[in-house]
Amino acid sequence: MIKKIAVLGLGKVGSLVATLLSSKYDVIGVDQAKSDENFPFEQTTGDVSDESFMRDFLKDKDAVVSCLPFFLNIKVAEIAVDLGVHYFDLTEDVPTLHAIQKMADKSNSVLAPQCGLAPGFIGIMGAGLYKQFSEVRSVKLRVGALPLHPMGQLGYSFTWSAEGVINEYINDAEVIHNGERKMLASLDDVESININGRQYEAFLTSGGLGTMCETLENKVDTLNYKTIRYPGHRDGMKLLLYDLLLKNDRKLAKDILNNALPIVDEDIVLVYAAVEGKIDGKLCRKEFSESYRRITLDNKDWRAISWTTACSISAVVDLVSEGKLKNKGFIKQEEIPFDLFMESHYGSMYETYKDPK
Template identity: 85%
Template sequence: MKKIGVLGLGKVGSLVATLLSQKYEVQGMDQFDINEKFSFDVLKGDVSNDKNIRDFLKDKDAVVSCLPYFLNIKIAETAVDMGVHYFDLTEDVPTLNAIQKMAKNSKSVLAPQCGLAPGFIGILGAGLYGQFSEVRAVKLRVGALPLHPMGQLGYSFTWSAEGVINEYINDAEVIHNGERKMLSSLDDVESININGRQYEAFLTSGGLGTMCETLDGKVDTLNYKTIRYPGHRDGMKLLLYDLLLKNDRELAKNILNNALPLVDEDIVLVYAAVEGIMDGKLRRKEFSESYRRITLDNKEWRAISWTTACSISAVVDLVSEGNLSKKGFIKQEEIPFEMFIKSHYGSMYETYKDAK
């Protein structure tokens, strides 16, 4: 793998391309004019146009989609048809299912959901439950938040508003009492204390990726919850359900983008807990870390941007180096945690973890 294309050069995509250009020949494409200077070549083009995508991919070994979830199925189909390795950041379950079906006859790699959640949290969770001889419960939690919250929602859209709304509305897959189930997102609210600060966590769609399929029949409890400041869930429930904006996602997106300005100071919280039998005893293993913005090449990057970008860059690099499958579908939980965290890009999670 020598030439890599990156589609979508927003908050995350521009950093993905920047990181990958350290080792690969990278070209990016976005529908808007990019005035900023980067270390890689940039094209302007309609990313929903099939001819544009085919022209863009004709000399590429791999494509990384950092586009909104609803554009990814077509990109993946084109990549499979052209024999190009495909990676994305989607949290959308129907998109995941469609890509998984494509992979059965694919001669190239299809690796969706390579971001923070799903993505890193699944690799981390598997690294923990792999230490147990028998697993009872796997609980995964991630939050991307403004460092200094304001208002009842206490939130800022440091990544796609469409993605956030999508994961709040779509049902969440879990394993409960040993059975795979679909439960309503925004439900099953819990209080969680991390580093002495109180948060809330609730079910959202897509965070587990394919893990319910992987652990079906093997655990009593498996769930993923999004971490927010207290009061956020009630505010979103009012907006989406009481005011019925779930039926007009475009309006919901416009209202939230207008109300919640982007902030420079953000924090990413990652928590995972696994219970089960280890060395003949009932044990619980936990992981808890927080991450803040960093400086790379004299430029500031928000926590959500770099934690997402380094995760997908690590998976691309591991495939390129022959450490993962060379074709077909790659589940995040199949990626060995130790190999990931020691890799060129995955090691950023260790290098830049918050000193607390």
């Protein structure tokens, strides 16, 4: 049973994670500066990169939920393992994932990275589809977090970390192609996709599959994850990162994009998956397609990307606490039963707040 939870990073997503979890748990959030907002959880300030501070802060906690930039997560996970504290995060960074996965053998607590939207919810949902098949030939997962009303060629707004977006655009994407597990260049393999009557583009980006290539190796012909954007976005980012070589200066790229693309209040999250294979000897396709917009909780508005991400990680924390998932070692997102996830206290919000068709 988890009782006391530390939430690290109280930005767009972390503050909502702490808010949601505080309805069931004793939550304390930490950030560099204390927010003036009246949140329903205790707040403190501190330097999460200071190991002595973190060890003292986590020593009496049952779980830690990291909503920090990906490059801070490995050290937090190491401390959590040493202290026997359950660890959860939102990272999409593949090297961070692998480093945390290697800690699992010596861990007496749960290590559950990549519990956000993608990776996270998309993997849980995709696994829920392919587990219906006796034989699977392809798994295609697509997610987009977009401004509802796009402007300019990029048609984008940073509703979450600019560092994370740049990282997933530059790092190679892991896929299974023609039955072989391999790495392909992100921003490539562009396709046109129509969702709810509107045209989008989708292209490879890194990290969205989490551990699924490892899980489905030698079991499927095709497995890939693509990010959904408005048409023209990929070409603009290719120009910026590769033709202008800003891939070699990620800080400058982040500063330029943050200055050019202001945050918007009205956003939309698109989630699509298609699995093909055989059920009872018959070839068929199972699909999932939903969209989500901003919602109001306790008189406060939350962007779609914030609440869909926060609900996912909160649901996994809750399932561990209730003993419905294992209580130590590494948890792959695709191991989490989709029905169990959607019936959970926080996971049920995906059904409650989905866009009406």
